[in-house]
Amino acid sequence: MDKLSDDEIIAKLNASDRAVAWMVVALVVVPVMLIAIFAGAFFTGHAALLQSEGVQIAVSILVVAGILFFIQRLGRRYQPEAYLESMEPRILRRRIDAHHRYWRWTLVTCLFSASCTTLSFSRTLANIARPNQTWAFFMAGTIIFTIALFSTIVMIGPGWFSRDMHAILNDDFIRALRGRAERLGYVTLMIALAGVLIVAIWRPTLTLPALCWALYAGFAIPALYYVIADWRAGREK
Amino acid sequence: MREDDMNNRPESDEEIAARERQRARMWSRKTLWSLLFWIACALLLVLAFNFNVPQRLGAKLGLPEALVIWFPMILLVVVWIIFMIYRVRFAPTPGAMRPGVQRRLVDDITRRQRWLIAVFIPLTLILALNQRAPHGPGDWYGPSIFVGYMLLAALMLVLGPGFLNRRYRAANADEMSRALRGRATGIGYVVAMAALSALYLAHLFAPQAQGLAILLAMSATFIVPALYYIIADWRAGHDG
Numbered sequence: 001m002d003k004l005s006d007d008e009i010i011a012k013l014n015a016s017d018r019a020v021a022w023m024v025v026a027l028v029v030v031p032v033m034l035i036a037i038f039a040g041a042f043f044t045g046h047a048a049l050l051q052s053e054g055v056q057i058a059v060s061i062l063v064v065a066g067i068l069f070f071i072q073r074l075g076r077r078y079q080p081e082a083y084l085e086s087m088e089p090r091i092l093r094r095r096i097d098a099h100h101r102y103w104r105w106t107l108v109t110c111l112f113s114a115s116c117t118t119l120s121f122s123r124t125l126a127n128i129a130r131p132n133q134t135w136a137f138f139m140a141g142t143i144i145f146t147i148a149l150f151s152t153i154v155m156i157g158p159g160w161f162s163r164d165m166h167a168i169l170n171d172d173f174i175r176a177l178r179g180r181a182e183r184l185g186y187v188t189l190m191i192a193l194a195g196v197l198i199v200a201i202w203r204p205t206l207t208l209p210a211l212c213w214a215l216y217a218g219f220a221i222p223a224l225y226y227v228i229a230d231w232r233a234g235r236e237k
Numbered sequence: 238m239r240e241d242d243m244n245n246r247p248e249s250d251e252e253i254a255a256r257e258r259q260r261a262r263m264w265s266r267k268t269l270w271s272l273l274f275w276i277a278c279a280l281l282l283v284l285a286f287n288f289n290v291p292q293r294l295g296a297k298l299g300l301p302e303a304l305v306i307w308f309p310m311i312l313l314v315v316v317w318i319i320f321m322i323y324r325v326r327f328a329p330t331p332g333a334m335r336p337g338v339q340r341r342l343v344d345d346i347t348r349r350q351r352w353l354i355a356v357f358i359p360l361t362l363i364l365a366l367n368q369r370a371p372h373g374p375g376d377w378y379g380p381s382i383f384v385g386y387m388l389l390a391a392l393m394l395v396l397g398p399g400f401l402n403r404r405y406r407a408a409n410a411d412e413m414s415r416a417l418r419g420r421a422t423g424i425g426y427v428v429a430m431a432a433l434s435a436l437y438l439a440h441l442f443a444p445q446a447q448g449l450a451i452l453l454a455m456s457a458t459f460i461v462p463a464l465y466y467i468i469a470d471w472r473a474g475h476d477g
Contacts, residue, residue, distance in 0.1 A: 136441050144434045151430055155423070179419040183395050186422040189429035190391040190458060194384040196436070197451045201380060207447060211437045218430055 004085075010094055013086055017098060019077035026070045030063060087164040099168050103158035104227050110150040111223055117146055118216040122209035136208075143212055151219045154181050154226060177229050185222035192217045250337040257333040258345055265349070271320045278316065282309050329404060339407035346408035350398040351470055354463050357390055361459055365452040383452065390459045394466065395422055417469050425462035432457055 004012070037059075041050055049055055085091055092099075121139050152160060157178055159165030168174070192214035199210040285291055286309075295305030332338060364386060368379045392400065397409030397418060408414060432454035439450045 133441065140437050140441060144437060148430065148434065155427055155430075179423065182423040182426045183419065186425040186429060186458075186462075187391055187395055189426065189433065190388060190455070193429065193433070193451065193455045193458065194388060196433075197380055197384060197448075197455070200447050200451055201376065204444075204447070207440055207444075208437070211433065211440065215430070215433050215437070218426075218433060222426075 006091060006094070009085055009091055013083070013091075013095065014098065015077050016080075016083070017102070019074040023070060023074050026067075026074075030066060034059070034063070089167055092164070092167045096168055096171055096174075099165075100158070100174065100230055103153070104230055106158070107150075107153055107223050107227050110153065111220055111227075114147055114150055114216055114219060117143060118212050122212040125212065126206060126209045143215060147215045147219045150223070151185075154178065154185060154219065154222050173233070174230075177226055177233070180229065181222040181226040184225050185218055188221045189214070189218040248332065250335065250341060253330055253332045253335070253338045254341040257330045257338065257342060260330055261345060261349070267323075271323075275313070275316060275320070278313055282313065285309070334403070336407070343408050343411050346405055347411070347414060347470060350405065350408060350414075351467050353398045354393070354467055357393070358460050358463055361387070361390060361456045365456040368448075368452050383455075387455050387459060390463075391425075394418060394425060394459070394462055413473060414470070417466055417473070420469065421462040421466040424465050425458055428461045429454075429458045 038050060041047055086095070121143055125136075125139065155178075157165075157169040157174065160169060196207065196210050196214050200207045291305045291309060292302070295302065333342070364383050368383055395418065397405065397414060399405035400409060436447075436450055436454050440447055443450075
């Protein structure tokens with residue numbers, strides 16, 4: 001095989017990224033549509049239809065066919081050979097924007113995940129008068145680990161665990177954005193701590209949910225700022 | 238602009254900066270002495286109340302008890318107000334706000350800012366430990382002062398000490414100070430996250446100590462980055 005030029009590698013990597021993005025979208029949209037169809041049938045009184053073997057086989061065939069179609073169509077655009085050199089510093093430096101787009105989406109996913117965790121746990125903690133110690137420890141561990149892990153993206157930068165990502169972490173622009181996000185996070189956390197103090201005085205039973213939300217705010221607000229600022233910076237066309 | 242008496246020459250930026258430095262030193266001395274005087278007065282007052290001196294004096298003179306209790310405190314506030322009015326005399330030297338002069342004064346102002354933050358550190362600890370654990374909704378006065386003070390301290394680290402004072406603007410906009418403040422707030426963010434996680438666990442182990450734990454967590458969130466800022470700024474060798 002002829003050796004690819006840097007421009008060709010970058011073009012192939014960009015095409016691959018787009019293909020992977022579409023595959024992810026398809027994998028999210030198909031289950032959501034299926035859930036919507038089943039829920040619709042259930043709530044409109046057509047749940048009996050779902051029991052029909054014919055309908056089940058037809059839906060299964062459609063789903064499998066759809067997935068195969070996506071894999072066949074998009075798989076052609078996926079270029080695994082381009083990934084062999086994708087982490088070479090010369091390629092990495094030219095694809096910093098693409099990496100940041102990827103990390104923006106990762107951060108949005110983390111935000112969604114942290115929101116769901118905080119919402120469910122804080123509701124549970126608010127509704128039980130005295131949480132069982134084991135259960136409370138499990139919740140504390142989950143919340144603290146989840147949010148602390150996600151916060152490292154704001155604190156240290158995306159992909160800090162990979163040596164290959166150092167070129168991206170040291171990008172001047174992203175360091176400046178991270179600095180701003182951290183400043184915002186610092187002020188947010190100080191306000192959140194003040195809020196926790198007020199809650200601990202006035203509504204001591206709500207201290208644990210308040211701590212959950214304070215931790216969440218300490219991650220979510222700077223992360224949201226980072227995502228919007230990075231997106232608005234408009235490095236990519 | 239003041240003219241030189243001998244040769245009618247306008248003052249140079251360096252001369253204005255030197256005069257401003259001199260005035261600032263005088264201002265610092267006066268502030269320190271006034272503060273010491275005020276603290277001594279406050280301590281004397283506490284001592285006097287401890288031995289019921291004002292009450293006995295009031296009984297002898299036939300003064301109402303409320304007046305006896307509140308008059309010395311009002312007197313202390315008046316002393317402070319007089320000092321604040323006296324401070325107005327230390328307005329900037331004419332021409333001191335010129336950009337050329339301000340650039341020359343950055344190092345001096347940064348040193349003053351270091352001292353300002355250094356004063357805030359023990360003050361934070363005193364206020365936090367003075368609150369002890371808040372005792373329910375009736376105990377709102379102390380915590381609300383502490384919360385206001387901590388938010389001010391956090392803003393001081395983020396925007397720069399004296400961020401409302403235009404004399405500090407050049408120093409706060411200085412790139413070196415901004416970078417150091419950025420690092421300090423980054424550390425503050427990490428400390429705050431760690432403090433919140435610790436609070437969460439502390440609540441499970443010892444819910445009765447929650448009030449004090451929150452006060453100490455807030456103090457640490459300011460003190461750790463403030464110490465970093467002071468040491469880093471001092472080591473940066475602004476002063477030569």
